[in-house]
Amino acid sequence: xxxxxxxxxxxxxxxxxxxxxxxxxxxxxxxxxxxxxxxxxxxxxxxxxxxxxxxxxxxxxxxxxxxxxxxxxxxxxxxxxxxxxxxxxxxxxxxxxxxxxxxxxxxxxxxxxxxxxxxxxxxxxxxxxxxxxxxxxxxxxxxxxxxxxxxxxxxxxxxxxxxxxxxxxxxxxxxxxxxxxxxxxxxxxxxxxxxxxxxxxxxxxxxxxxxxxxxxxxxxxxxxxxxxxxxxxxxxxxxxxxxxxxxxxxxxxxxxxxxxxxxxxxxxx
Numbered sequence: 477x478x479x480x481x482x483x484x485x486x487x488x489x490x491x492x493x494x495x496x497x498x499x500x501x502x503x504x505x506x507x508x509x510x511x512x513x514x515x516x517x518x519x520x521x522x523x524x525x526x527x528x529x530x531x532x533x534x535x536x537x538x539x540x541x542x543x544x545x546x547x548x549x550x551x552x553x554x555x556x557x558x559x560x561x562x563x564x565x566x567x568x569x570x571x572x573x574x575x576x577x578x579x580x581x582x583x584x585x586x587x588x589x590x591x592x593x594x595x596x597x598x599x600x601x602x603x604x605x606x607x608x609x610x611x612x613x614x615x616x617x618x619x620x621x622x623x624x625x626x627x628x629x630x631x632x633x634x635x636x637x638x639x640x641x642x643x644x645x646x647x648x649x650x651x652x653x654x655x656x657x658x659x660x661x662x663x664x665x666x667x668x669x670x671x672x673x674x675x676x677x678x679x680x681x682x683x684x685x686x687x688x689x690x691x692x693x694x695x696x697x698x699x700x701x702x703x704x705x706x707x708x709x710x711x712x713x714x715x716x717x718x719x720x721x722x723x724x725x726x727x728x729x730x731x732x733x734x735x736x737x738x739x740x741x742x743x744x745x
Contacts, residue, residue, distance in 0.1 A: 479507050483573070486511040510573045513553050516582045539611075539638030541599065544592040553581035561594060593637035601629040604639070611643035612650060622650040623730045631722050631730055645718075649731065653717040655743045663719070664710040671700040671707050676740045684733055690725040715739050 489511050499506055514522060535545050546564055555577065556562070556570045596604070605626050609619045619625045628646050636642040664672070675696045682692045697707055708724045715736060721727050728736055 480505075481508045481510065483510045483512065485514055487514065510576070512576055513578060513580045515552060516580050518583060518585055520582060539640030539642070540588070540592050541595045541639070544588065544595040547595075548588045548591050552583065553577050561591070589637045596633055596636065596639070596642070601626045601633065604629050604633070604642070607639050608643050608646065611639065612647065615643075615647060617647065617650040619650060622735070623732060627730055631726055635720075635722070648716040648718060653715075653739065655714055656717055659713045659717075659719065660710060660743070663713060665706065667700070668702060668706045668710060671696050671702055672710060672740075674699070675707065675711075676737065679728070679733060679736060679740075684729065686725050686729045689728050693725055711740075714743050 492509050492511075496506055496509075516522060532545070536542070543564070546567070547561060550562075550567045550571070551560065553576060554571070555575050559570075562570070605619075608629060609625060612619050622628075625646075628649055629642065632642060632645045636645055675693065678692045678696065679689075682688050693704075693707065697704060709719065711724050712718060712721045712727070715721075715727060715731060731739075
């Protein structure tokens with residue numbers, strides 16, 4: 477078959493002399509053998525099905541980008557100096573067997589998530605949009621019935637480390653969110669309620685730009701003698717049902733005037 481190199485796990489070292497003898501007896505050319513260190517799970521034991529070992533395609537389903545998975549697997553048990561992040565082309569150019577680490581490599585899920593977050597942030601939002609649209613559609617949501625998906629991705633991507641986490645964060649922008657009474661009771665004080673009403677009234681006329689919305693927010697807080705969290709937190713809950721979001725002015729701008737007023741009015745009714 478013309479095989480010149482056999483590269484495999486070091487659990488096959490004991491097989492190698494036997495196979496070399498067989499090939500020699502057959503008069504065949506002996507390939508070059510290389511044995512790679514085993515991969516251990518997060519707990520330091522040999523990677524196996526009990527660690528959740530799955531088909532590589534499962535990583536796509538879990539929201540990992542191919543570039544991140546390839547980069548991570550390339551770096552697992554091999555090194556090129558201190559380089560942690562590199563393209564597929566660089567890996568092909570740099571790879572050699574001399575830099576395979578002799579000790580067992582340990583699979584680190586947190587490191588993979590860190591790499592995936594890096595590649596998510598480096599990928600243009602327009603390229604991520606079809607992947608997110610597919611995930612939202614699988615949840616019965618229509619990405620066309622809500623904010624521009626590309627702009628939403630650009631606003632939220634810094635906060636997420638997988639495509640699935642990004643879809644989770646964006647989901648509330650594309651479906652009706654009934655006000656959460658428990659969260660509102662916790663975060664909307666009686667002192668903040670008049671400020672919320674005034675701010676909502678101001679949204680009907682403010683220029684729909686982030687600086688103008690931010691100025692309206694600041695002026696409303698000043699008029700009522702409140703700190704930012706007193707108004708920002710109930711706004712987040714009413715608009716998204718979440719307590720953690722990007723900046724409120726950018727969020728309001730993304731959702732749009734009509735949708736914001738509709739969601740805020742749902743609380744007052």
